[in-house]
Amino acid sequence: MFSKTKKVAGVALAAAMVVTAFAGCGGGSNGSSSNTSSGSNSNTSASSKQEVKAITVDEMLKDADLALKDEGKNEQVSLKVWAPSDALDTFEEQCKAFTDNFSDRKIKIEVVAQGESDAAANVMNDPSAAADVFGFVSDQASKLYPGGYVSPVRAQYAAAIKDTNLQGAIDVASNDGNLVSFPETGDNGYFIYYNKSLISEDQIKSLEGIMKACDDQGKNFMMNLGNGFYGCVIPLTAGGTYELDADGNQVLNYDKDKTVKVAKAFADLLANDSHFVNDDTDKVLASQLRTKKALAGVSGTWKLNAMKKALGDDFACAKLPTIKVDGKDTDMISMFGYKLIGVNANTKYPYTAQALAYYLSGEKCQQERMEKLGWGPSITKMVESDDVKNNTCLKAVYEQQAHSVPQIGLAGSFWDPTGAFGSYCVEKKNDLTEAGLGKAFDDMVKSITAV
Amino acid sequence: MIKSYKARRTVANTLIYVILTILSIIWILPLVWIVMTSFSGEEATFIDHVIPTSWTFDHYIDLFTNTKVFDYPRAFLNTLIISIFSCIISTFSVLMVSYAFSRLRFKARKPFMNVAMILGMFPGFMTMIAIYYILKVVGLSQNIVGLIIVYSAGAALNYFISKGFFDTVPKALDEAATIDGATKNQIFWKIILPMSKPIVVYTVLTTFIAPWTDFILAKMLLRDATDQYTVALVLWNMTDKEKVDTFFYNFCAGAVIVAVPITALFLKMQKFYVEGITGGAVKG
Numbered sequence: 001m002f003s004k005t006k007k008v009a010g011v012a013l014a015a016a017m018v019v020t021a022f023a024g025c026g027g028g029s030n031g032s033s034s035n036t037s038s039g040s041n042s043n044t045s046a047s048s049k050q051e052v053k054a055i056t057v058d059e060m061l062k063d064a065d066l067a068l069k070d071e072g073k074n075e076q077v078s079l080k081v082w083a084p085s086d087a088l089d090t091f092e093e094q095c096k097a098f099t100d101n102f103s104d105r106k107i108k109i110e111v112v113a114q115g116e117s118d119a120a121a122n123v124m125n126d127p128s129a130a131a132d133v134f135g136f137v138s139d140q141a142s143k144l145y146p147g148g149y150v151s152p153v154r155a156q157y158a159a160a161i162k163d164t165n166l167q168g169a170i171d172v173a174s175n176d177g178n179l180v181s182f183p184e185t186g187d188n189g190y191f192i193y194y195n196k197s198l199i200s201e202d203q204i205k206s207l208e209g210i211m212k213a214c215d216d217q218g219k220n221f222m223m224n225l226g227n228g229f230y231g232c233v234i235p236l237t238a239g240g241t242y243e244l245d246a247d248g249n250q251v252l253n254y255d256k257d258k259t260v261k262v263a264k265a266f267a268d269l270l271a272n273d274s275h276f277v278n279d280d281t282d283k284v285l286a287s288q289l290r291t292k293k294a295l296a297g298v299s300g301t302w303k304l305n306a307m308k309k310a311l312g313d314d315f316a317c318a319k320l321p322t323i324k325v326d327g328k329d330t331d332m333i334s335m336f337g338y339k340l341i342g343v344n345a346n347t348k349y350p351y352t353a354q355a356l357a358y359y360l361s362g363e364k365c366q367q368e369r370m371e372k373l374g375w376g377p378s379i380t381k382m383v384e385s386d387d388v389k390n391n392t393c394l395k396a397v398y399e400q401q402a403h404s405v406p407q408i409g410l411a412g413s414f415w416d417p418t419g420a421f422g423s424y425c426v427e428k429k430n431d432l433t434e435a436g437l438g439k440a441f442d443d444m445v446k447s448i449t450a451v
Numbered sequence: 452m453i454k455s456y457k458a459r460r461t462v463a464n465t466l467i468y469v470i471l472t473i474l475s476i477i478w479i480l481p482l483v484w485i486v487m488t489s490f491s492g493e494e495a496t497f498i499d500h501v502i503p504t505s506w507t508f509d510h511y512i513d514l515f516t517n518t519k520v521f522d523y524p525r526a527f528l529n530t531l532i533i534s535i536f537s538c539i540i541s542t543f544s545v546l547m548v549s550y551a552f553s554r555l556r557f558k559a560r561k562p563f564m565n566v567a568m569i570l571g572m573f574p575g576f577m578t579m580i581a582i583y584y585i586l587k588v589v590g591l592s593q594n595i596v597g598l599i600i601v602y603s604a605g606a607a608l609n610y611f612i613s614k615g616f617f618d619t620v621p622k623a624l625d626e627a628a629t630i631d632g633a634t635k636n637q638i639f640w641k642i643i644l645p646m647s648k649p650i651v652v653y654t655v656l657t658t659f660i661a662p663w664t665d666f667i668l669a670k671m672l673l674r675d676a677t678d679q680y681t682v683a684l685v686l687w688n689m690t691d692k693e694k695v696d697t698f699f700y701n702f703c704a705g706a707v708i709v710a711v712p713i714t715a716l717f718l719k720m721q722k723f724y725v726e727g728i729t730g731g732a733v734k735g
Contacts, residue, residue, distance in 0.1 A: 082675065084693070085520045112675045113520075115691050122674065129587070129674060282692060290494065306696035309494065 054159035057362035067355040072105030082134035085113035132347040138172040145175040150342035153179040168406040169378040181340040182361035187376025188337035191396040194296035196316035207321040214275035222297035228415030231422020236333040238262040243409040250411035267432040286310040317396035336404035417447040489703035510704040526685040541606035541658035548607040553617035571608035593676035602662040616650040648723040
């Protein structure tokens with residue numbers, strides 16, 4: 001009898017311990033989530049969206065009570081911002097302008113150098129030690145959004161952002177239809193760098209023209225189809241799209257027949273041409289252009305300075321070429337990335353952090369960054385401005401942006417099989433009949449979607 | 452069949468030399484390449500010829516003067532501080548632990564040695580996350596002091612090589628000193644240590660190089676504290692895909708400079724290696 005009571009008591013005690021342990025966790029996360037949702041004004045549900053009044057950056061800057069609530073009135077607000085090391089000065093100036101604007105509040109902002117391409121890992125390792133406001137590249141979004149590492153954008157800001165930015169930028173900044181980060185740039189895509197003394201503006205427009213110029217002059221055209229980021233051009237040109245299902249598995253909306261036709265067009269044009277080089281263009285293109293071994297190649301804005309240096313006066317850019325599919329010139333559709341600004345869900349000062357991120361994503365800051373750093377804007381009005389039209393590189397970027405699929409909704413399994421398929425299509429040793437390409441297509445889809 | 456001994460020896464030697472030459476070329480080529488590239492005056496990063504067409508010293512100057520994006524001199528100083536301190540602390544702790552295990556007889560000596568041996572076999576990165584959070588609690592994360600503590604704290608676990616060395620020093624020396632009235636402490640500092648220069652040198656070198664070249668722990672602990680970054684972190688950041696075009700040659704120059712303190716330390720300490728170990732200390 002006695003031992004039984006003891007057992008029951010033991011179990012009860014253990015259960016109590018477990019419950020309290022979990023209660024501790026729950027309390028903690030509840031606390032932080034209520035904290036963040038208060039920051040975002042908890043108006044993110046779809047039904048209340050219409051009623052929200054959009055607040056522009058200028059309106060936000062004028063109204064400290066609206067932007068910052070009580071933060072910084074009595075206590076010292078200190079925020080940390082992560083920016084790439086070569087953009088540190090610009091961000092410091094912009095943050096200073098922000099604190100100067102709210103000079104009656106006690107705000108201290110520290111800008112620390114940290115790369116944008118591995119922001120997700122840096123935040124996820126220890127969110128409490130990470131920056132309050134940080135820049136990241138859209139491919140990091142699939143890691144940051146589901147875990148709730150970024151706090152949703154305040155509804156009034158979100159409404160204004162959605163009105164003014166490129167649709168693609170809004171897509172990559174959103175999670176389940178809610179805006180969870182601030183668009184920073186609209187230029188993280190790839191296009192053609194070419195030597196304008198070797199190939200004319202007309203010829204660069206079609207892949208057929210490019211390959212003819214290459215064959216005539218014995219020079220190369222380079223594109224890294226073996227990398228999924230570039231190789232996805234084949235299925236995307238065929239009208240394919242991608243998304244993630246609720247469990248985070250990859251869903252591919254590819255049409256096999258169309259994709260095989262596009263793949264066949266690539267194969268017919270490129271596989272037997274020794275002047276097409278499927279190589280790591282991010283690494284070698286600049287040197288190849290400089291030594292005039294290549295006359296054109298596909299790379300992105302991140303290589304701009306190297307390409308300018310390599311080509312000098314012959315520097316020119318263009319959107320991706322068209323390719324003849326079924327006798328019709330078809331625009332190549334690419335994957336397009338954006339840079340975003342996230343607000344750490346763990347920040348102690350959600351209102352100030354949101355206001356700062358909103359300010360940094362605003363028109364004035366984007367304009368400054370375009371002028372000083374050459375970063376392309378994400379605000380539609382600016383994209384259509386003369387500043388962009390007169391900029392060789394940005395003009396090509398945005399022409400390509402019009403034919404692109406945003407880089408969001410991608411699982412880790414997407415890249416390697418897509419790259420393998422891209423390589424398959426342009427290697428002459430492979431079976432490049434429709435049947436062979438169809439099989440390669442099936443293999444790709446199978447390895448991407450197999451869990 | 453080759454009959455003459457001389458001919459056979461020649462053939463064998465030729466073969467051995469060919470193999471050794473190939474091996475040494477394979478081994479030394481990357482080093483030559485990085486040194487050569489660091490002096491290259493080429494403009495493009497990935498070139499298709501090995502030997503640069505022009506030479507320059509600018510990358511080294513740029514590395515130390517252009518500190519806006521990457522503060523290499525600062526990182527170099529940080530790494531030097533970390534290495535020197537952990538080297539001093541680790542060397543003493545390793546040698547003292549080894550001496551204790553070699554000379555003293557106490558109750559849990561064997562179990563202690565086994566435990567230390569087994570703990571030393573676990574890879575350092577296994578506990579890294581725990582280390583980070585513990586240091587964060589004490590306020591030493593993102594700080595080179597934290598790194599020094601971590602590097603030197605576990606160093607004594609690698610006692611076995613120096614313990615092996617101390618075991619070869621004749622016990623008669625200790626006994627003679629004891630008869631003359633020396634304490635254990637005095638024996639260690641005044642008798643054993645001066646006779647163990649090679650192992651001291653070895654310990655100094657290994658405990659210096661480990662923090663000097665470490666990347667993974669520094670990356671884990673320092674995070675965004677860029678003013679505390681070590682050389683390894685700065686070099687790694689230079690190869691970021693957006694930076695590599697601009698900083699590739701600085702990276703090569705930085706990588707070459709990394710070898711300088713280690714080489715200097717080795718050259719300075721090298722003469723102790725050749726000195727006799729316990730020659731003449733005990734008469735047969």
